[in-house]
Each structure stands twice: as C-alpha cells, then as structure tokens.
Amino acid sequence: MAVSLRIIIIGVVLLLLDVYFYQSVRTLFANSTTFRKNLVFNIYWGFTLISLLVFLVPAVFSFSDLPKVVRVYVFAFFIMVIISKLIGTTFVLLDDVIRFFRWIASYILKPEEVVSNEVAINPHVISRLKFLNYVAVGMAALPFASFIYGMVKGAFDYKVHKVKVILPNLPSEFNGLKIVQISDIHSGSFVSTSPLEAAIKIVMEQNADVIFFTGDLVNNETPEVLPYIDVLKKIQAPMGVYSTLGNHDYGDYITWESQAAKSKNLQDLKDTHGVLGWRLLMNEHVALKKGDAEIALLGIENWGGNLNFPKYGDMKKAHDGTEKYPVKLLLSHDPSHWNLEVSELYKDVDVTFSGHTHGFQFGIEIPGLIKWSPSQFVYKQWAGLYSKGKQHLYVNRGLGFLGYPGRVGILPEITVMELYNS
Secondary structure, eight states: OHHHHHHHHHHHHHHHHHHHHHHHHHHHTTTSOHHHHHHHHHHHHHHHHHHHHHHHGGGTSOGGGSOHHIIIIIHHHHHHHHHHHHHHHHHHHHHHHHHHHHHHHHHHSOGGGOSOHHHHHSTTOOOOOHHHHHHHHHHHHHHHHHHHHHHHTGGGOOEEEEEEEEOTTOOGGGTTEEEEEEOOOOGGGOSSSHHHHHHHHHHHHTOOSEEEEESOSSSSOGGGGGGGHHHHTTOOOTTOEEEEOOGGGGTTTSOOSOHHHHHHHHHHHHHHHHHHTEEEOSSEEEEEEETTEEEEEEEOOOBOOSTTOOBOOOHHHHHTTOTTOSOEEEEOSOTHHIIIIIHHHOTTOOEEEEOOOGGGGBOEEETTTEEEOGGGGTOSSOSEEEEETTEEEEEOOOSSOSSSSSOBSSOOEEEEEEEEOO
C-alpha cells in the first residue's frame, strides 16, 4: 500500500509538471484558430493521460507480471517523456524568472521607462516571452526525438571497434593474437532473438582466436537468458570462449523469497555459462597456449570501486601462481577495478578487459574530434582503450542495454583487439 501511495504522489507531482509545461505550449498557439487550439489541447492532455496511466500501472499490477514488451519499452517511453519535459521546463522556469523581475520592475520604474510596449501600456501586465517558449518546446522535442531514434536505430546498430596493443614481452607464438570482446548482453532486455543473432553473426565474422565476455549476461535472473541459449551457443573460437560475472548477474537488485533462492539463481547462471560452452573464470586463472608458449588469462568476480557496487572479486586469489607467465590478461567487469587496484597493486597485468558502463548509452563520439558522455563524470575510464605506463585497459561499450532500450551516440560494441610484440 505504501508503494502504491508513493507512486500516486509522484504521479500527482508529474501532473503538476505537465500543467506547468503546458503554459509554454499554450503560449505558442495563443493566436491560432479555436480548432487548432482544441486540437493541441486534446493531443497534449490525451498523451499526458496515457503516460500517467502507464506510470500508475505498478500501483495495481506487479511489475514482473507485466508482458516483457511493456516492461522494456512502454515504461522506457514514459521515462523519455518525463526527461524531455523536464529539459523543456528549465526554459519555462527561466521565462518565469524573467517575468518575475519584470513584474518587480513594473512597480519600481515609471511606465515610459519600461522597454516592453505591453508593460508601458499597463505596467503590471507581464507577458510571456514567446522566444523562450519556442526554445522550451524545441528543447523538449529534441531529446524525445533522439530517444526514439536511439530505440529504433541505435539499440541494434552494432559497431566493430578495432585496436592494436603492443606488448614487448608477448611470446612470438602469440604475435597477432586476435581477441574479440563482448560485454553486457543483458539478455533480459531483449524481446526477440533477431538482434542477438545479428550481433553474433558479426562476432563470428571477425575470425577471432579467442573470445572474451566480461559480464552482465542477465539483468537479474537466470531465466532471462534461457530463450537465447541456442543463439549464444554459436559464439565459438579456436582457443575458446572465456567469461566472467558482472554486478547484475548476482541478482542483487531484486527481492528474493529466500537467500537459498538467490544462491540457486546464481549457481544456475554459472551452470548456464557451461551450457553455452564458455569457461567462466571465478577468481582464478588459466593458461592460454600456442605451440610451446603460454600466457595467463585471469578472471575475477565483480569488483566495483564506484557507486557502492559490490566487491566480490578476489584479485590476489586469481593472480597467485601467475608469476611464470610473460603476459597476463585480465577479465574484470567494472573498469574502476583497473584504476583503483590493478594498476596500483598488480603492475604485471598487461591488459584488462572491462565493460559495465555502457557509455551510459548516451553521448557523442566523432573519432578524432569528440568523445563525450555523462559516464565520464562517474568513471575515469568509460569507453575504449586507456593506458598507464605499460598497462592497458579496454572498456567495451556493451552489446545490450539496460533501462532505456536504446542507444544515442554511444552504440553497441564488438571489440576486436590484436596483440603484437612490436
């Protein structure tokens, strides 16, 4: 009941926001015909009513009982509307602040000293600034259109990012080793197998020697991935497919009927990696072999250094016994682990592969010109290749999505990294 009441209160607040923002819309059509005014009124408030009804659904139905397409897209659509109106409301608020000071000025200055003709006629009548209202509506429409485009096009516009890394100590047998990395599939966010099939086709076209998956196979529960088992089984490589866990794989973000149920879910997910033919690395290392040469591949459980993400990983346990290997590669889901522990305490780890950030699924990337995302205000390393001394980190932008079912500017990624010794 408390949850339902909270949802209703938030709904009322959002309704008040809509009333406030509508003032800009009404101002823009103030000189229109009655028919056009009525049309705008009906469209605006009809849309608002539908949005509020969608928002109030969880007060009546359990979120998990709703159809998947509703959970993934309809609620995301509602959030997009709210964000867009909040952006537009900023300019409405600016308009009202200006009007407030003009109103104050109308009581202080003489009518002929007031610039506005309307105020000069009646000092205490302060009109809305039509320009700012145009800006408010435009600034609300722009992100909304971008979000729609990100859902329709960006979500499945898979991009291959190719990088070369020089490791002087790399055995000659491994020279030119081709690694494909994918991350953050978030299978619970997909509503059909087609997008994943397209992505995996691209993965396999890269002809990798070895493939790494760096966590977040699901959003919360193992059953999310079951419809995609046959598709994901197609991910194969001559030297194998290796994986690790991400923060979402532990089921920490939902309520379980018991700790035993949560533990079983995690074990089921671990078993699923095996069913897929992936070698799940849990705070351990294995040797990758080519001819008579070997390099070490370490994999740890999630270790988060930002935003109180859990630290399940045990780097010491994974690292122990790797002294004999000339090169060490590490799978660690959260890039903050590299910045806070790996690059400080384990300087013999040559390349770390991470994901997690998704680049916030929003930003601007123009190679050679600009690389920006809100993600950079949370993560020092958030997308692409980073180096510190002789150590390297690659942060994959993620294959899937979470929350907002789309990508704007920061597109889903398949990484191809080649290692050379010179």
